Amino acid sequence: MADPTPRATTLRDVAAQARVSLATASKALNDRGDVAPATRDRVRAAADALGFTPNHVARGLLAGRSGTVGLLTSDLEGRFVIPILMGAEDAFGAGQVNVFLCDARGDAIREQHHLQALLSRRVDGIIVVGRQTDQRPSLGQDLPVPVVYAYAPSDDPHDLSLTPDNYSGGRLAIEHLLSIGRTRIAHVSGDPAYAAAQDRLAGARAALDHAGLALVGDPMFASWTEHWGRDATRALLERHPDIDAVFAGSDQIARGVLDAVHATGRRVPDDVAVIGYDNWEALATGSTPEITSIDAGLQNLGRQAAQRVFDAIDGVDTGEGTHHLPVRLVIRGSTIARR
Structure with missing residues (x-):
């Protein structure tokens, strides 16, 4: 019985032979500039050794870019x-x-x-x-x-x-506050219709649940502004004067939280720790004290x-x-x- 037609060598075979990713192999063979010369040489050597011939249709597409x-x-x-x-x-x-x-x-x-x-x-x-x-x-x-x-x-x-990953961001914020000994944590965020606001809250609650804790009071939602951060924090501290940390849904809100905490005679972070979100450096580093924040990358x-x-x-x-x-x-x- 005749042997079946041998399978044509593919780009994946070349990548495996050269011990690189499929994307890197493609870039090397297409002369993309973001591949190290030694890697490009290794990929080309693997292609030669395996007798790899790029698809002519693909070459035509490349030429037509x-x-x-x-x-x-x-x-x-x-x-x-x-x-x-x-x-x-x-x-x-x-x-x-x-x-x-x-x-x-x-x-x-x-x-x-x-x-x-x-x-x-x-x-x-x-x-x-x-x-x-x-x-x-x-x-x-x-x-x-x-x-x-x-x-x-x-x-x-x-x-x-x-x-x-806003869910992970919410978890990360709470885990940091827990790691510095805070257990009476409140949450002030922006527009509740935003997926980001809900995802950050869900992550925060998951971290607190894992620690056997819960938010102090209900999470407070309104707008992504300093003004809202101040108003919400004043109300929170009136109802729950023993709050020792606030997780703010944005750096703008966090700036308002700082103002409200200072206005009550409390100190940040000694009495109340504050963490924001977005890592808006101009705002975070221009605050007193500078604001710890989650950077979305x-x-x-x-x-x-x-x-x-x-x-x-x-x-x-x-x-x-x-x-x-x-x-x-x-x-x-x-x-x-x-x-």
Whole structure:
């Protein structure tokens, strides 16, 4: 009996032989500049040894690239959007990719206009950046280029979305307060309709449950402002004067919390520790004391989104669904441990 037709060597075989990821193998063979020379040589040697021949159709697609990527945002003036765009543009700059930036200003019709304009320019891929972490409508599955959603995830599970892990951020904030001996913790946050507000609260409650504790009083929601932070904290301290920590849903709220605590004659962090969210450095480091905060890693999120677009353009399967990227704790003077 004749032997079956041997299986053609694939890019995955080359990656395994060279001991690199599929994405790195693709970049090396496509002469992308973000691969170390030694790695590129190793991948090419593996391809030669295995007799790997890139698909001619794929080569044609590579030759037809425009070298441009679209960044479609809904809120160019937003403080959260800017660092995401900076991270994405940093990554694109390293790959010598031109970027078309379009601001839909939160208008669905304007967004469709910009989308068609980007496609008419034959962009190789698109990153869609939302203004908040609530789900947003998908652009659809019939687009001719890869699309990655950043910050605001798509409502279609078949799309690829990257967003900060606000649940873990809430846990991290409470775990830090517990680690410095605080047990009477209250929570003041912003608009309860925001997914970020609910996710941070859920993470905070999970950490307290694990420690056998609960929030002091009900979580207080209203707006993402210093004014609300002051008003809410005054009310909390009147009802619960033994509060020893406040987890604020944003740094702006945390700034208001500081003001209210100081106004009652209490000291931060000696009497009441305060932790914020977003790590807005201009605000956090300009406060007295400086505010401990959770950093959502927005520039890294932008870089990751750009990398996923690169990978998809290179033919690498980037997956689908919503991926929650890690956040980190930045400790400052508002949560110094008691002695």
